[in-house]
Amino acid sequence: MRKKIWNVKFIAGNPEIFTAVKIADKSPFTRAAANEAFENLASKGWRAWVEHVDTGERIAESSAEKQYLTQ
Numbered sequence: 001m002r003k004k005i006w007n008v009k010f011i012a013g014n015p016e017i018f019t020a021v022k023i024a025d026k027s028p029f030t031r032a033a034a035n036e037a038f039e040n041l042a043s044k045g046w047r048a049w050v051e052h053v054d055t056g057e058r059i060a061e062s063s064a065e066k067q068y069l070t071q
Helices: 030-042 063-069
Strands: 006-009 047-052 060-063
Touching: 006 030, 030 047, 030 060, 047 063, 060 063
Parallel strands: none
Antiparallel strands: 006 047, 047 060
16 A cells, blocks of 8 residues: 655745645655655645545645635
């Protein structure tokens, strides 16, 4: 079974200008590595989330992402 199945995606800055970016050089991540990268991005106040490579299921969303989704 594959262990590297999590992509970390984020939007830095104005979401009207930027689109979601995946941390491409290291993706996909193991769950632990994805959570570590996510925490780093979320701590900066950026919209960030961790999603499954195949299903798109999200296991983490930053508070900025949650706020954006409820607007």
